[in-house]
Amino acid sequence: MRLALLELRRRPSRFAGAATVLVLVAGLLVFLGGLADGLNANTDGALRIQSGDVVVFSAASQRSLPQSVVTAAEAQQVAAVPGVEAVGGIDLLQVGARLPGRGPRELVDVALFSFDIPLTDAVAPPPDGQVLADALLRERGVRLGTTMLLGPTRAPVVVAGFVTDSGYQGQGTLWGSRATFEAVRGEGRRADVLPRDAARVLVVRTAAGADAEAVARTIDATVGSTTTLTRAAAAAAVPDIGGAVFNALIGLTVLVGVIVVALFFILLTIERAALYGVLKAVGGRSRTLLAGVIAQATVLAALAGCLAVSAGVVTDAVLPPGGVPFELSPGRAVISVVLVLVAAMAGSTVSLRRIVRSDPASTIGRAT
Amino acid sequence: MTAPALRLQSARKVYGRGETEVVALESADLTVDAGEIVALVGPSGSGKTTLCSIAGALLTPTSGTVEVAGTDLSTMSEPRRARFRQQGVGFVFQSASLVPFLTARENLLVVDEMGPRRRAAARRRADDLLAELGLADRARNLPGQLSGGQRQRVAIGRALMNQPALVLFDEPTSALDSRTGESVMQLIRSELRRRGTAAIVVTHDARVTAYCDRSIRISDGRLDAAS
Secondary structure, three states: OHHHHHHHHHOHHHHHHHHHHHHHHHHHHHHHHHHHHHHHOOOOHHHHOEOOOEEEEEHHHOOOOOOOOEOHHHHHHHHOOOOEEEEEEEEEEEEEEEOOOOOOOOOEEEEEEEEOOOEHHHEOOOOOOEEEEEHHHHHHOOOOOOEEEEOOOOEEEEEEEEEOOOOEOOEEEEEEOHHHHHHHHOHHHHHHHOOOOOEOEEEEEEOOOOOHHHHHHHHHHHHOOEEEEEHHHHHHOOOOOOHHHHHHHHHHHHHHHHHHHHHHHHHHHHHOHHHHHHHHHOOOOHHHHHHHHHHHHHHHHHHHHHHHHHHHHHHHHHOOOOOOOOOOOHHHHHHHHHHHHHHHHHHHHOOHHHHHHOOHHHHHOOOO | OOOOOEEEEEEEEEEOOHHHOEEEEEEEEEEEOOOOEEEEEOOOOOOHHHHHHHHOOOOOOOEEEEEEOOEEOOOOOHHHHHHHHHHHEEEEOOOOOOOOOOOHHHHHHHHHHHOOOOOHHHHHHHHHHHHHOOOHHHOOOOHHHOOHHHHHHHHHHHHHOOOOOEEEEEOOOOOOOHHHHHHHHHHHHHHHHHHOOEEEEEEOOHHHHOOOOEEEEEEOOEEEEEO
């Protein structure tokens, strides 16, 4: 192992090709992961910032917030379930918002939510006619006190504050009282879409010490027409934006990394055939030599990973807000480094066959 | 009574099967006593390398027996032979075959790196060997910074690192000019004598045989006359 690391230190040029590929692979993993996270960062925040412990969907909605309709009668049944402390509804309306000083066609997509139970950090519904805006909307020009005209009714709402990390499917959100919500939606649309007093979903706060999952099961068993999820599960049920595509690209990148690293290390192993013969002749074992190759690949991958993550951090810092949706989280950085390490180790292991086959007898001439 | 450094009895090595079968070594009987230096002379393809590979635990004979310092290697598995090579035999190859990115001292310590680690003791031994071989001031030089003769001396040091009973030299002077070759052979002889280490020296060069206790000729896989 020490021998392999010495080679790496003293003959860095031999590993330049493999190192370059690993840096590119690591960089691609960080960039693709950052893009995926950036796109999905504002997907499920609306459910994550709920202070309730479980979220009740109508069973027919298949856990889709826009499809769900929970009636007032069902809400009453939920409220009566043991372990339930408070029940509140959430309604959702995705509309275009007009901002002062912008043209009539320059609409900003927003998701307007009504809520009853305060959000995390005890954020209660603001007075009627006012809304709390997701911080994401700052990038679109929304400021404290901005009056926005929402939807086809052009109902005015005034921004009374901001909440963070509350996006929904890539849109900035607005949070208001039921009355504000109704004013924006208009009476005609409600009758078409939702029965009076119904909500899209219910947010339930459980009693202290109650098991949220057990309460969820009891709610579904009692009501019979609901699907109740913990808050985290409800957030996870919000569909990703292009998540599958990015995951496929990340998988493909790892695969390409494995193949290219394997080729580089096979070439290096072929170059070192005579050296391996000498080392075997003095008692070196195949597994010792393979451990050296894997150690070299691991060190290169770790360095490449660190370089790529550093580049990712810089990219994250310099990209203007509202531009490319790139977000590098510590978790993503760790995953990217681990993936490039796995690719390098898997690729270098392919050299095993050649190392085992290197013949120490060949170092003292062809056996005759 | 001390066991001979090497004893081959009816050692036979066959490569391939059926129509492609090649007999590389035919019923070889050879005993090399402790401290004895034997020259093995023969044309290319005569079986010299095969004999050395069997004596050095790199190959096992197809039939017959091979013992090095009393240890029977005939049926040893490769992992056990690798362990044996770590301590029982030394090799000096044609072109020195030093690890190019290691200093002279580190090339000697490779033997310790590949075998049971003795670290401090190995470092002391490497320093002693380099001093004895006149390379103390070259200990930190890479092979590329050494002359051909110096490289071969480092290779000799590496072969002696594990204090083997038998050292196998494969054309140790073929890559050297005649003067350097002679001085290397003198060094080999004096170092082996001083340690009582036996050796087989594979060579084409008749001048090399003068430094050996006896010569054995090999042709077509058969050991011929002794002199």
